[in-house]
Amino acid sequence: MSTIIxxxxxxxxxxxxxxxxxxxxxxxxxxxxxxxxxxLDHKRIGILYLVAMSAMFxxxxxxxxxxxxxxxxPKGDLMSSDFYNKSFTAHGxxxxxxxxxxxxxxxxxxxxxPLMIGAxxxxxxxxxxxxxxxxxxxxGFTLVALIGGGVDSGWTFYxxxxxxxxxxxxxxxxxxxxxxxFSSILTGLNFIVTIHRMRCPGMDWFRMPxxxxxxxxxxxxxxxxxxxxxxxxALVGVERLLGVGIFDxxxxxxxxxYQHLFWFYSHPAVYIMILPxxxxxxxxxSTFSRKPIFGYSMMAGAxxxxxxxxxxxWAHHMFTSGLSPYAAMFFSLLTFSVAIPSGIKVFTWLxxxxxxxxxxxxxxxxxxxxxGLFTIxxxxxxxLSTLGTDIHFHDTYFxxxxxxxxxVGGAIVGFMGGLHxxxxxxxxxxxxxxxARMSAILIFVGFNLTFFPQFLVGYLGMPRRYHEYPxxxxxxxxxxxxxxxxxxxxxxxxxxxxxxxxxxxxxxxRNPWGATTLDWTHTESPPTPHNFEETxxxxxxxxxxxxxxxxxxxxxxx
Amino acid sequence: xxxxxxxxxxASTVAPSVEALYLFIVALxxxxxxxxxxxxxxxxxxxxxxxxxxxxxxxxxxxxxEIGWTAIPTVICLIVFAWGVxxxxxxxxxxxxxxxxxxxxxxxxxxxxxxxxQREINALHAVVGKPVKLTITxxxxxxxxxxxxxxxxxxxxxxRYTTLWFQPTQVGVYHIFCTEYCGTEHSRMIGKITxxxxxxxxxxxxxxxxxxxxxxxxxxxAKLQCVTCHAGESQARAPSLEExxxxxxxxxxxxxSPVAPGATVLADENYLRESIRYPSAKIAAGYQxxxxxxxxxESLVSEDEMFQLIAYIKSLKKGxxxxxxxxxxxxxxxxxxxxxx
Ligand code: HEM
Ligand SMILES: [Cu+2]
Numbered sequence: 001m002s003t004i005i006x007x008x009x010x011x012x013x014x015x016x017x018x019x020x021x022x023x024x025x026x027x028x029x030x031x032x033x034x035x036x037x038x039x040l041d042h043k044r045i046g047i048l049y050l051v052a053m054s055a056m057f058x059x060x061x062x063x064x065x066x067x068x069x070x071x072x073x074p075k076g077d078l079m080s081s082d083f084y085n086k087s088f089t090a091h092g093x094x095x096x097x098x099x100x101x102x103x104x105x106x107x108x109x110x111x112x113x114p115l116m117i118g119a120x121x122x123x124x125x126x127x128x129x130x131x132x133x134x135x136x137x138x139x140g141f142t143l144v145a146l147i148g149g150g151v152d153s154g155w156t157f158y159x160x161x162x163x164x165x166x167x168x169x170x171x172x173x174x175x176x177x178x179x180x181x182f183s184s185i186l187t188g189l190n191f192i193v194t195i196h197r198m199r200c201p202g203m204d205w206f207r208m209p210x211x212x213x214x215x216x217x218x219x220x221x222x223x224x225x226x227x228x229x230x231x232x233x234a235l236v237g238v239e240r241l242l243g244v245g246i247f248d249x250x251x252x253x254x255x256x257x258y259q260h261l262f263w264f265y266s267h268p269a270v271y272i273m274i275l276p277x278x279x280x281x282x283x284x285x286s287t288f289s290r291k292p293i294f295g296y297s298m299m300a301g302a303x304x305x306x307x308x309x310x311x312x313x314w315a316h317h318m319f320t321s322g323l324s325p326y327a328a329m330f331f332s333l334l335t336f337s338v339a340i341p342s343g344i345k346v347f348t349w350l351x352x353x354x355x356x357x358x359x360x361x362x363x364x365x366x367x368x369x370x371x372g373l374f375t376i377x378x379x380x381x382x383x384l385s386t387l388g389t390d391i392h393f394h395d396t397y398f399x400x401x402x403x404x405x406x407x408v409g410g411a412i413v414g415f416m417g418g419l420h421x422x423x424x425x426x427x428x429x430x431x432x433x434x435x436a437r438m439s440a441i442l443i444f445v446g447f448n449l450t451f452f453p454q455f456l457v458g459y460l461g462m463p464r465r466y467h468e469y470p471x472x473x474x475x476x477x478x479x480x481x482x483x484x485x486x487x488x489x490x491x492x493x494x495x496x497x498x499x500x501x502x503x504x505x506x507x508x509x510r511n512p513w514g515a516t517t518l519d520w521t522h523t524e525s526p527p528t529p530h531n532f533e534e535t536x537x538x539x540x541x542x543x544x545x546x547x548x549x550x551x552x553x554x555x556x557x558x
Numbered sequence: 559x560x561x562x563x564x565x566x567x568x569a570s571t572v573a574p575s576v577e578a579l580y581l582f583i584v585a586l587x588x589x590x591x592x593x594x595x596x597x598x599x600x601x602x603x604x605x606x607x608x609x610x611x612x613x614x615x616x617x618x619x620x621x622x623x624e625i626g627w628t629a630i631p632t633v634i635c636l637i638v639f640a641w642g643v644x645x646x647x648x649x650x651x652x653x654x655x656x657x658x659x660x661x662x663x664x665x666x667x668x669x670x671x672x673x674x675x676q677r678e679i680n681a682l683h684a685v686v687g688k689p690v691k692l693t694i695t696x697x698x699x700x701x702x703x704x705x706x707x708x709x710x711x712x713x714x715x716x717x718r719y720t721t722l723w724f725q726p727t728q729v730g731v732y733h734i735f736c737t738e739y740c741g742t743e744h745s746r747m748i749g750k751i752t753x754x755x756x757x758x759x760x761x762x763x764x765x766x767x768x769x770x771x772x773x774x775x776x777x778x779x780a781k782l783q784c785v786t787c788h789a790g791e792s793q794a795r796a797p798s799l800e801e802x803x804x805x806x807x808x809x810x811x812x813x814x815s816p817v818a819p820g821a822t823v824l825a826d827e828n829y830l831r832e833s834i835r836y837p838s839a840k841i842a843a844g845y846q847x848x849x850x851x852x853x854x855x856e857s858l859v860s861e862d863e864m865f866q867l868i869a870y871i872k873s874l875k876k877g878x879x880x881x882x883x884x885x886x887x888x889x890x891x892x893x894x895x896x897x898x899x
Binding site: 076081082085152154156158160161165166248249250254255256289290291292294295296297298320321322325328329332333336339340343344346347350351353354355356357358359360368371372375376379380382383385386387388389390391392394395396456459460461463464465466467468469470472473474475476544545546548 | 562563564565566575576579580583586587590591594595597598601602605606607608612613614615616617618619620623624627628631632635636638639641642643644645646647648649650665698699700702704706707709710711712713715716717718720733735736737738739740741742743744745746748856
C-alpha cells in the first residue's frame with residue numbers, strides 16, 4: 001500500500017486543518033438501531049443502501065447460479081421450463097432495478113457527494129431517507145411477488161405476453177417497480193438541487209470532481225426518464241386488470257408501442273447504470289496516477305452528452321420488430337453518437353496515465369478491470385448498432401454478453417473499485433490488501449471466462465432465454481458456467497473481508513491514497529457527523545498533486 | 559470435446575455480406591481493444607510509482623489530441639454505419655420473383671403455408687438458389703423467426719405482418735429458432751428448414767399437394783359473402799378488388815373518417831389485412847364512414863384463412879371476380895393459380 005498521508009490539505013483548498021476531532025464521528029456518536037433507521041445523515045443513508053443492495057445482489061446472484069447450473073446440459077433436466085423462466089426474470093428484475101440502477105448513486109453517491117462539494121448534507125435529508133424507505137417498500141412488493149409464485153415475463157415485460165397471456169405475479173412485480181421508481185426520481189431530484197445549491201464557496205462548476213459531474217448527468221436522466229417507465233408499467237396494469245386495449249392487438253392495442261415506451265426509459269437507464277461508475281473511475285485513475293484528468297472539461301461534457309444522446313437511441317432495441325427501415329437507419333446512426341463520447345472517456349484515461357505515477361492498490365486494479373471490460377463491452381456495441389449485423393445478433397447470447405460486459409464488467413467492477421476506494425473514509429479502517437487484490441483479479445478472470453464464450457455462442461445463433469438448446473452449443477455453455485464459479489468466488493471474498501475489516505482492519509488516516517478532493521483533504525476518516533467543522537473554501541482545480549508533498553512535509557514534520 | 563463449432567454455417571446469399579461486415583467490425587474490435595490493453599500495460603510498466611512522494615508532471619489536456627480522438631472514431635463509426643445500411647438493404651428488400659410463404663407463430667409452434675396449399679409445422683422446405691419471401695404474423699404473443707445459418711430474423715407481431723427473405727445457397731438442414739421470449743416453451747419453439755435441389759423439392763411438393771392458397775381463398779371469398787358487395791362492377795356497393803395489390807388507394811377523409819385530407823395508402827398485405835379485420839380504419843375515397851362492411855375478427859377469419867384470402871386477392875386479375883352465386887370452382891378457371899412453386 002502507498003503512503004498514508006494523514007495531514008494537511010493542499011494549499012489550493014485553503015482551509016484550516018480541523019485536526020482529529022476528539023474521536024467523535026458519524027458512526028460512533030449514536031449507535032442504536034433507531035439512530036440508523038431514522039438517520040438523516042447522508043453517510044448513514046449511503047450505508048443503509050449499501051446493505052440493502054448487497055442483499056439484493058446476493059439474491060440476484062443466487063438466481064444467476066440456478067441459470068448457469070441448468071445450462072450446463074442441453075436438456076432441461078434440473079428444473080421445469082416455468083421455473084427456469086421465473087429464475088431469469090427474477091435475476092434480471094433484481095439486478096437491473098434493485099442493484100444496477102441505484103447502485104453507485106445511492107450508495108457511493110450519497111456518501112461522497114456532500115463530502116466532495118464541501119456540504120454538510122444533501123439538500124433534502126428527509127427526502128433522502130424517504131427514498132431509502134421507498135426503495136425498501138418497492139423491494140418488499142417485488143420480493144413477495146417473486147417468493148409467492150414468481151413472475152415469468154422477463155425483465156422487459158413485453159406485451160401482450162405480460163398483459164394478457166401470463167398468469168404469474170406480473171401486477172405485483174410491476175407495482176413494486178412502480179414504487180421503486182419514485183426512489184430513483186427523488187434521489188435524482190435531491191442530487192440535482194444539492195449540486196446546484198450546496199457547493200461550498202469557491203467550488204465552481206468546473207472545480208467539481210468528475211464524479212459529481214457524473215452524478216449530475218445521471219440524476220437528470222433519472223428525473224426525466226423514470227416517470228416514463230412508471231407510466232408504462234401503470235398502463236400494463238390497466239390492460240391486465242381492466243382489459244383496456246393499449247398494447248394487445250386483440251383489444252385494439254399495439255405491442256410495438258410498449259417497446260417504444262419501455263426502451264425510451266430503459267436505454268437511458270443503462271446510462272444511469274454506467275455513468276456513475278465512469279465517474280468513479282475518473283477519481284481512481286487520477287488519484288492512483290497522481291495526475292489531473294486529461295481534458296477535464298471534455299470529460300465533464302462527455303457525461304452530459306451521453307445523458308442527452310441516450311434519450312434518442314431507444315429504437316436500436318427494435319431493429320427486427322418490423323420498424324420502418326428508414327426509422328431503423330435513423331436510430332442506427334444516432335446510436336453511434338453515444339458510442340463516441342464513451343470512446344473519448346477511455347482515451348482520456350489512457351492520456352491521464354501517460355507519464356503518471358501509477359500505484360497498483362486494489363481500487364486501481366478494479367479501475368484497470370473496468371477500463372478493459374468497458375472497452376470490450378462498448379466495442380461489441382458496434383456489432384449491435386450496425387443494422388447489417390444486428391439482425392443476426394438481436395436476441396441471441398451475443399447481446400447477453402454485450403450488456404454483461406458493460407453492466408457487470410463495467411458498472412459492478414467500477415462500483416467495487418469505488419467501494420474499496422472510499423472504504424477507509426467510510427469506516428476509518430483499511431481492508432486487507434491481499435484478498436482485495438485477489439478478488440479484483442478473480443473477478444476479472446472469472447468474468448471473462450463466463451461471458452466471452454457467450455459472444456461465440458451468440459454468434460452461432462443461440463437465442464437468449466432458452467431453457468433447452470441444441471447439443472452443439474454445450475461446450476461453450478460449460479465454459480461459461482465454469483467461469484461463473486470463479487466469478488462467484490471473486491464476489492464472495494469482499495463479502496467476507498470487508499465486514500471483517502470494519503472491526504479489525506488497520507486504522508486508516510484521513511487521506512490514505514493521497515487524493516486531492518475535499519472528501520479526503522478536509523474530513524476525518526470516518527468523517528464527523530457534519531462532515532466539516534468549518535465550511536471549506538476552494539481556490540483551485542480538484543486534481544492538483546504538485547503541492548501535495550511540499551506542503552505536507554512542511555506541516556506534518558515527518 | 560474440443561470439436562465444437564465457433565463459426566455458424568453460412569448458407570444464404572446475404573450470409574457472406576453479413577460475414578464480411580462482421581469481420582470488419584471484429585478487426586476494429588481487436589485493433590482498438592489491443593491498443594487500449596497495450597497502452598495500459600505499457601504505461602503500467604513505464605510509469606509505476608517509484609517513490610512514495612513522487613509527483614509526476616501535471617498535464618491538463620491537449621486540444622489537438624482531443625479533437626483527434628473525437629474525429630477519428632466519428633469517421634470510423636460513419637463507415638461502419640454506411641456499410642451496415644448497405645447490408646441491411648440486402649436483408650430487407652426481397653427480389654421480385656421470390657416465392658411467397660406465409661408463417662403464423664403461436665405458443666409454441668411455427669405454422670407455414672405454401673402457395674400450393676401445402677402446410678407444415680415447425681418445418682420449412684426451400685430450393686437452392688430460389689429466393690423465398692416469408693410474410694410473418696402471430697396469433698398470440700410476440701415471437702421472432704430466425705434462421706442463423708441465413709443470418710435472417712424477423713419478429714412475428716400479432717396484428718400485423720412483417721417480412722423476411724432469403725435465397726439458400728447450400729443443400730442442408732438448418733435451425734429455425736424463436737428468438738423472442740414467448741412464455742413457457744419458448745425454447746421448444748424451434749424447427750428445421752430443409753434446403754433441397756429443385757427436383758427433390760418438386761417431389762416433396764407433389765407428395766404434400768393440396769388445393770392452393772389462392773384457390774382456398776376464392777372459396778372463402780364466396781363463403782364469407784365478400785363477393786356480395788365486392789362484385790367487381792362499377793355500381794357494386796364496395797370497391798372492386800381486381801389488381802388492387804400494391805396500388806395506391808386514395809382515402810376518404812370526410813364524415814369522421816380518421817385520416818388526413820388527401821391521404822393515400824399503399825395496398826400491401828398489411829393494408830389488406832387491416833381492411834378485413836377493421837374495415838373502418840381506412841375508408842377508400844367515395845365510400846361512407848363508418849364502413850358498411852362487417853369486421854371479420856378471428857372467429858370468422860383465422861390468421862391462416864387470412865393468408866388464403868390475401869393470396870386470392872393478390873392473384874385476382876381484371877374481370878375475374880366470380881359471379882355472385884357461383885357454387886363450383888375449378889382451379890383452372892382462375893387463370894393464374896398461385897400454386898407456382
Ligand atoms: C458504448 C456504446 C454502446 C453501444 C453502441 C451499445 C449498443 C447496443 C445495442 C444496439 C443494443 C441492442 C442490441 C439488440 O438487442 O439487438 C444494446 C443492448 C443493450 N445494451 Fe448496449 N450499447 C453500448 C453501451 C452500453 C452500456 C454502457 C450499457 C449499460 C451499462 C449497455 C447495456 C445494454 C443492455 C442492457 C442491452 C440489452 C437489453 C436487453 O435486450 O435485454 N450498453 N446495446
Ligand atoms: Cu440501448
